[in-house]
Amino acid sequence: MNPRAYRRFKSHVMVGLMGVAVLVAVLPLLAILVSLTLKGASSLSLAFFTNTPVPAGETGGGVLHAIVGTLMIVGIASLIGVPIGIGAGIYCAEYPASRLAGITRFVSDVLNGTPSIVVGVFVWTVVVAQQKHFSAFAGSIALAILMIPMVTRTTEELIKLVPVSLREAALALGYPRWRTSLTIVLRTALPGIVTGALLSVARAAGETAPLLFTALGSQYLSFNPDQPMAALPLVVFTYASGPYEEWHQLAWATALVLILVVFLLSVAARLATRQRFSSNG
Amino acid sequence: MTAPHGPDARITSAIPPRTVFPAAEDFRSTHGDEAPCITVRNFSFWYGTHQVLHDLTFSVPQRAVTAVIGPSGCGKSTFLRSINRMNDLIPETRATGELIVEGRNVYERGLDLVAHRQRVGMVFQRPNVFPKSIYQNVAYGPTLNALIPKADVPDLVEDCLRRAALWDEVKDRLHSPATGLSGGQQQRLCIARALGNQPSTLLMDEPCSALDPGATAKVEELILELKRDYTIVIVTHNMQQAARVSSLTGFFESGVLVEMGPTRQIFTAPTHERTEAYITGRFG
Numbered sequence: 001m002n003p004r005a006y007r008r009f010k011s012h013v014m015v016g017l018m019g020v021a022v023l024v025a026v027l028p029l030l031a032i033l034v035s036l037t038l039k040g041a042s043s044l045s046l047a048f049f050t051n052t053p054v055p056a057g058e059t060g061g062g063v064l065h066a067i068v069g070t071l072m073i074v075g076i077a078s079l080i081g082v083p084i085g086i087g088a089g090i091y092c093a094e095y096p097a098s099r100l101a102g103i104t105r106f107v108s109d110v111l112n113g114t115p116s117i118v119v120g121v122f123v124w125t126v127v128v129a130q131q132k133h134f135s136a137f138a139g140s141i142a143l144a145i146l147m148i149p150m151v152t153r154t155t156e157e158l159i160k161l162v163p164v165s166l167r168e169a170a171l172a173l174g175y176p177r178w179r180t181s182l183t184i185v186l187r188t189a190l191p192g193i194v195t196g197a198l199l200s201v202a203r204a205a206g207e208t209a210p211l212l213f214t215a216l217g218s219q220y221l222s223f224n225p226d227q228p229m230a231a232l233p234l235v236v237f238t239y240a241s242g243p244y245e246e247w248h249q250l251a252w253a254t255a256l257v258l259i260l261v262v263f264l265l266s267v268a269a270r271l272a273t274r275q276r277f278s279s280n281g
Numbered sequence: 282m283t284a285p286h287g288p289d290a291r292i293t294s295a296i297p298p299r300t301v302f303p304a305a306e307d308f309r310s311t312h313g314d315e316a317p318c319i320t321v322r323n324f325s326f327w328y329g330t331h332q333v334l335h336d337l338t339f340s341v342p343q344r345a346v347t348a349v350i351g352p353s354g355c356g357k358s359t360f361l362r363s364i365n366r367m368n369d370l371i372p373e374t375r376a377t378g379e380l381i382v383e384g385r386n387v388y389e390r391g392l393d394l395v396a397h398r399q400r401v402g403m404v405f406q407r408p409n410v411f412p413k414s415i416y417q418n419v420a421y422g423p424t425l426n427a428l429i430p431k432a433d434v435p436d437l438v439e440d441c442l443r444r445a446a447l448w449d450e451v452k453d454r455l456h457s458p459a460t461g462l463s464g465g466q467q468q469r470l471c472i473a474r475a476l477g478n479q480p481s482t483l484l485m486d487e488p489c490s491a492l493d494p495g496a497t498a499k500v501e502e503l504i505l506e507l508k509r510d511y512t513i514v515i516v517t518h519n520m521q522q523a524a525r526v527s528s529l530t531g532f533f534e535s536g537v538l539v540e541m542g543p544t545r546q547i548f549t550a551p552t553h554e555r556t557e558a559y560i561t562g563r564f565g
Contacts, residue, residue: 097372163409164370165405165407165409166409166411166412167370168367168370168403168405168409169405169409169410169411169471169474170411171367171370171398172365172367172398172402172403172405172475173398173399173402173421173422173425173474173475173478174394174395174396174397174398174399174422174425174426174478175395175425176395179425184411187412187413188411188412
């Protein structure tokens with residue numbers, strides 16, 4: 001084989017290998033989506049979204065309580081976690097050399113790698129055990145703890161991406177530093193930060209383990225964050241590990257709803273990035 | 282300086298024999314005895330322990346264009362960025378001596394930096410418009426500094442865009458994103474934005490180096506127009522540009538002001554041998 005043909009051969013082999021890698025990477029995702037749709041879609045109906053559960057043995061019933069619960073628990077978690085995360089991220093980006101920023105970065109990285117069940121047990125100890133009852137609010141705290149490090153790190157990275165020349169332009173116009181950071185730098189990085197925050201929300205929406213020890217789950221529609229509350233992942237967990245065939249059906253359907261919720265959040269994140277202004281036109 | 286002779290250096294530095302110095306004439310006629318706008322006395326500047334400016338002493342006249350030329354790394358940008366203290370962004374810098382703008386030492390304690398930067402506008406090497414609308418880019422400075430009543434802002438924006446020779450090109454899309462403009466338009470918008478603050482002085486750090494020749498010509502025309510009302514200090518690598526726009530030229534080398542004088546004299550009869558070597562393209 002002459003050298004050129006050999007090079008071409010090598011190129012084809014490598015492209016082939018990469019193609020296989022892509023397939024292997026995408027296959028599980030596709031398999032999950034397909035099997036969820038096949039097994040869950042048949043149980044989906046309008047009633048599934050508007051009803052609360054019926055006693056075991058009866059057919060019908062829905063997961064309205066869990067949809068409401070997930071929205072409330074994740075909503076409160078976002079209200080706590082996103083502002084704290086963005087604030088910490090701004091601090092780390094503005095004072096990158098400070099000791100506190102170094103500590104924050106380190107702690108965030110460690111927390112990002114902490115199994116979520118550990119956070120659940122921790123919140124159980126400091127909130128649930130103190131209050132002596134499970135509550136949706138405790139679940140929100142657990143999820144917020146998971147969200148903060150993610151939001152902190154993405155915010156910092158995105159602020160660092162804002163060109164120095166923009167900061168200089170604002171300072172040269174006589175902007176004080178805090179104003180430069182908030183109106184120019186943060187504003188420019190905002191679409192990316194929104195994406196990061198939404199992705200962390202999506203991740204939190206799918207968490208099960210931290211909620212087992214905190215929000216606990218419930219069979220009833222509840223709007224009181226001081227009481228146990230249902231959430232989609234908890235419902236999947238309960239139904240899937242239950243003994244009845246109808247429950248297994250419901251678990252599939254609920255899982256499909258959960259995936260849809262996460263998918264919608266991801267799409268929203270994508271749209272938010274697309275509107276990003278580029279800074280050099 | 283031992284920078285190699287690139288082909289570029291020759292092209293940009295060879296001054297044609299019959300270059301006109303349009304700005305030189307009226308410098309002599311109209312700016313003979315006005316008080317200087319910027320006075321530099323024994324000014325030195327350090328990055329950490331590295332001294333980049335050595336004992337500079339000279340002055341810059343009001344309402345004229347003063348060009349600063351010199352090889353890369355000679356400290357000309359550092360000097361320019363000292364005037365509005367943009368070097369403050371870099372940690373561990375130190376300045377000694379005096380740099381007086383409109384009667385105040387820029388490096389004195391207690392200087393109101395915000396007010397100072399409002400009086401001394403800056404245009405950067407690359408256009409750095411804010412990712413906002415064209416209108417907002419110009420309106421931001423005056424609104425922030427509360428220079429004029431809110432109701433007058435639209436008129437000021439129009440005035441600044443006219444002065445920057447951009448109004449006719451953007452008047453129909455004032456509220457579309459500034460990032461959609463061409464590079465040359467963006468740079469003129471940056472000039473308009475600086476004018477919005479109603480400064481007395483404009484600092485320009487190689488304002489045309491990222492522009493094509495057509496856009497460069499427009500910006501140069503604009504500079505000649507603006508010097509009636511503003512004191513302009515321009516750093517440039519392009520010596521033809523210095524010759525075209527400036528009344529006064531200073532030549533820096535290794536952080537030292539080698540020579541400063543009327544532009545015509547610097548380019549036709551420099552007194553210092555290094556200046557001559559630089560402008561004839563023998564180095565730099």
